[in-house]
Amino acid sequence: MNNRLINWFKFASPQSFYPLAGRLWPWFAALAAIFCLAGLWLGFFVAPTDAQQGEGYRIIFVHVAASWMSMFIYCVIAFWAAIGIVFNTRLSGMMTSALAPTGALFAFLSLWTGALWGKPMWGAWWVWDARLTSELILFFLYLGFIALTAAIDDPRRADRAGAILALVGVVNIPVIYFSVKWWNTLHQGASVSLTRAPSMAQTMLWGMLLMALAFWMYAIAIALYRVRVIILERERHTTWVADLPEIKA
Amino acid sequence: MSALWAVIRRDLLLAMRRKSEVLTALFFFAIVSSLFPLGIGPEPDMLRKIAPGVLWVGALLAAMLSLNRLFAADHQDGTLEQMALSPTPLALLVSSKVLAHWLVSGLPLVLLAPVLGLQFDLSPRSLAVLMISLLLGTPLLSLIGAIGAALTLGIRGGGVLLSLLVLPLYVPALIFGAGAVEADISGLGAGGHLSLLAALTVLAGFFAPWAATAALRIALE
Amino acid sequence: MNWNSPAEFFAMGGYALYVWGSFGVTALCMIVEPLLARKRRCDAVNSLRREIAANKEDQ
Numbered sequence: 001m002n003n004r005l006i007n008w009f010k011f012a013s014p015q016s017f018y019p020l021a022g023r024l025w026p027w028f029a030a031l032a033a034i035f036c037l038a039g040l041w042l043g044f045f046v047a048p049t050d051a052q053q054g055e056g057y058r059i060i061f062v063h064v065a066a067s068w069m070s071m072f073i074y075c076v077i078a079f080w081a082a083i084g085i086v087f088n089t090r091l092s093g094m095m096t097s098a099l100a101p102t103g104a105l106f107a108f109l110s111l112w113t114g115a116l117w118g119k120p121m122w123g124a125w126w127v128w129d130a131r132l133t134s135e136l137i138l139f140f141l142y143l144g145f146i147a148l149t150a151a152i153d154d155p156r157r158a159d160r161a162g163a164i165l166a167l168v169g170v171v172n173i174p175v176i177y178f179s180v181k182w183w184n185t186l187h188q189g190a191s192v193s194l195t196r197a198p199s200m201a202q203t204m205l206w207g208m209l210l211m212a213l214a215f216w217m218y219a220i221a222i223a224l225y226r227v228r229v230i231i232l233e234r235e236r237h238t239t240w241v242a243d244l245p246e247i248k249a
Numbered sequence: 250m251s252a253l254w255a256v257i258r259r260d261l262l263l264a265m266r267r268k269s270e271v272l273t274a275l276f277f278f279a280i281v282s283s284l285f286p287l288g289i290g291p292e293p294d295m296l297r298k299i300a301p302g303v304l305w306v307g308a309l310l311a312a313m314l315s316l317n318r319l320f321a322a323d324h325q326d327g328t329l330e331q332m333a334l335s336p337t338p339l340a341l342l343v344s345s346k347v348l349a350h351w352l353v354s355g356l357p358l359v360l361l362a363p364v365l366g367l368q369f370d371l372s373p374r375s376l377a378v379l380m381i382s383l384l385l386g387t388p389l390l391s392l393i394g395a396i397g398a399a400l401t402l403g404i405r406g407g408g409v410l411l412s413l414l415v416l417p418l419y420v421p422a423l424i425f426g427a428g429a430v431e432a433d434i435s436g437l438g439a440g441g442h443l444s445l446l447a448a449l450t451v452l453a454g455f456f457a458p459w460a461a462t463a464a465l466r467i468a469l470e
Numbered sequence: 471m472n473w474n475s476p477a478e479f480f481a482m483g484g485y486a487l488y489v490w491g492s493f494g495v496t497a498l499c500m501i502v503e504p505l506l507a508r509k510r511r512c513d514a515v516n517s518l519r520r521e522i523a524a525n526k527e528d529q
Contacts, residue, residue: 044479045472055483059492066496085463105499113492120488140417147413151404160467161400165414168396168460172418175449179421182445183428218500226507232514236521247518 012089014231015240025224032217039065039210047203056120060204063113065211066106067131069219070138071173073103077145078170081163091227093159094234096166097149098227102219104142110135130184134177141169155234252337253345260349263322270315275357278311282365293370300369301379301430305423307365308358308383309390315354316394316411319346320402320465333469343465344458347395355387371434378433381443386426389450392457393418399464421449 011017043061050057077096084092114132115125126132145165152158235241242248264271285303286296323329323346332342362383363376371379397415401407429442473479482489 047472049472049483054485056485056488058482058485058489062492062496102503105503109496109499112495116488116492120485137417137420140413144410144414144417147410148400151401151406151410157467157470161464164396164460164464164467165400168418171456172421175421176417179424179445183424222503222507225504225511229507229511229514232511232518236514236518241518242522246515247522 012087012091014091014094014235015238017091018228018231018244021224021228025221025228028217028221028224032214032221035210035214035217039207039214042203042210043207047207053121056117057204059113059117061207061211063110063117064208065215066109066113067135068212069215070103070106070110070135070142072216073099073106073219074138074141074166074173075170077103078166081166084159084163085167090156090159090234093156093163094227094230095223096159096162098223098230099219100142100146100149100162101226102222104139104146106215106219107135107139107142111139128184130177130181133180133184134173137176137180138173141173145169252335253341256332256342256345257349257352260346261352264349264353270318271353271357274311274314274354275361277314278307278358278361279365281310282307283368286368296369297371297434300366300371300375301427301434304362304365304369304379305382305386305427305430308362308387309419309423311358312354312387312390313394313412313415315350316398316415317408319350319395319398320468321398324402324468329465330469333466339465340458340462343395343399343462344454347391347458347461350395351388351391355383355391358387359383371430375430375433378439378443379430382426382429382439382446385443385446385450386422389422389446389453390419392450392453393422395461396457396464399461399468402465402468422446425449 011020039061043058047058049055077099080092080095080099083089084096111132114135118127118132119125145162148165149158149162152161232241282303285299289295289299320329323332333339335342359380362379366376366379394411394415397411397418400414401411404410425442425446429439429446432442433439480486480490
C-alpha cells in the first residue's frame with residue numbers, strides 16, 4: 001500500500017510526468033481516432049432514421065457527447081484543483097490549466113450543435129431550455145476560469161486562485177442547474193420535452209457512447225500534450241529541461 | 250467579538266466619509282431601472298411583467314459596482330496583512346467586512362427598491378415581496394461577490410474580470426429573487442422562492458467567507 | 471444500410487445544413503485545437519533552444 005502511494009507521488013513531479021505524458025498521449029489520440037471512426041460509422045450507417053426527427057437527429061451523436069464531456073471536464077478540473085490545494089503539488093495546477101481550454105471548447109460545441117439541432121426541431125436557434133441555459137452558464141464559468149488564470153502573472157498564484165474558483169464553481173453548478181430548472185418549469189412557454197420515445201434504438205445509444213468515448217480519449221490526449229508544453233514553459237530554467245533531447249538537438 | 254465589531258464600525262465609518270461611493274451605486278440602480286420603461290414603453294401591463302426582472306438585475310449590477318473596493322483599500326495600505334496576522338481568525342474578520350459591505354451597499358438598495366417599484370405599477374403587496382426578496386438576496390450577492398473580489402485582488406483589469414467571475418454565480422439569486430416577485434404578481438405565492446433564497450444565503454454565509462479567506466491568503470503571499 | 475447513393479448521404483434527408491454544420495464545426499475545432507497546441511509547443515521549444523544557445527555564447 002505504502003509502496004503504491006510512493007509510486008503515484010513520483011509522477012506528481014513534472015520531471016517524471018513529462019516523459020510519461022509523452023509516451024501516453026499518442027495512444028490516447030489513436031484510441032480517439034478509432035472510437036471516433038466506429039462511432040461515426042454506427043451513427044451514420046447503422047443507426048436507423050428517426051421516425052419523428054428524420055435524419056436531423058444524427059446531431060445528437062456530437063451534441064450529447066460534447067455536453068457530457070464539458071460537464072465531466074469541469075469536474076476533473078475541480079478534482080485536480082482539490083488535489084492541488086490539499087497536497088500542494090505543482091502538477092495539478094498545470095493539469096487544470098491544460099484541461100480548461102478543451103472543456104470550454106466542448107461547452108462551445110455543445111451550444112453550437114444544440115442550436116443547429118434546435119432550429120429544425122423546435123423552430124428556433126435558441127430556446128431557454130433548462131439544459132441549454134445551464135450549459136451556457138457552464139461556458140461562462142469556463143471563460144471566467146481561463147480569464148482569471150490568464151490575468152495572474154505568477155503561475156503558482158494563478159493555479160491556486162484558479163483552484164479556488166473551480167471548487168466554488170463545482171459547488172455552484174448543481175445549484176445553478178436546479179434553479180434554472182425551477183425557473184424553466186415556472187415559465188411554461190419555452191419548455192421543450194427532450195425525452196425521446198422509449199424505443200430509442202440500441203444502436204443510437206451505442207453510437208452516442210462511442211462518440212463520448214472518442215471525445216474523452218481526445219480530451220485526455222490533448223490535455224497530456226498541452227500539459228507537456230506547460231511543463232516546458234514553466235520549468236524552463238531547470239537543468240532537466242535543458243538536458244531534454246528535443247531541446248538539445 | 251470586539252474585533253469583529255471594530256472592523257464593522259471602521260468600514261462603516263470609512264464609507265460615511267466617502268458618501269459618493271454609496272450614492273453612486275444607488276443612483277446607478279435608480280437610473281438603470283428608469284431607463285427600461287423609456288426603452289420598452291409605458292404600458293402598465295408590460296411594466297408589471299418586466300418589473301421583477303428589471304429591478305433585480307438593476308440591484309444585482311449596482312451591488313456589483315462596489316465589490317471592487319471591498320478589499321482593495323485595505324490591501325493597499327497593508328491593513329489586510331495586519332488582519333491576517335491578528336489572533337482573530339481571518340475568516341471571521343472577512344465575514345464582518347462582508348457584513349459591513351452589505352450594510353453600505355445592499356441595505357440601501359433594499360430601501361430604495363419599493364420607490365422604484367412604484368414606477369412599474371407594482372401593488373403594495375408585491376412591493377413588500379420585492380423588499381423581502383432583496384433583503385434575503387442581497388447578502389448572498391455580497392457573500393459570493395467577496396470571493397470574486399478576493400480572487401481578483403491586485404490584478405490588472407480586475408474590475409471587468411470580477412464581473413465575469415461573479416455574474417454566472419449570481420444566477421440562482423436572480424432566479425429565486427425575481428421569481429418570488431413574479432410568483433406573487435401571478436398569485437402563486439412567493440413562499441417557496443423566498444425560503445430557497447434564504448437557504449442559499451445561509452449556506453453561502455457559512456462557506457463563502459471561508460473561500461474568500463483562502464483567496465485572500467493567496468493574494469497576500 | 472441507410473443510404474442508396476452518396477448524394478442522398480450528403481443531403482441528410484433535407485437536414486444537410488444542420489447535420490454537416492454540427493459535425494463540420496466539431497471536426498474543425500478538433501483539428502484546429504491540436505494545431506494550436508503544436509504551435510505553442512514549437513514556440514516553447516524554440517525559445518528554450520535560443521536561450522540555451524545564448525547562454526553558451528556568454529560562457
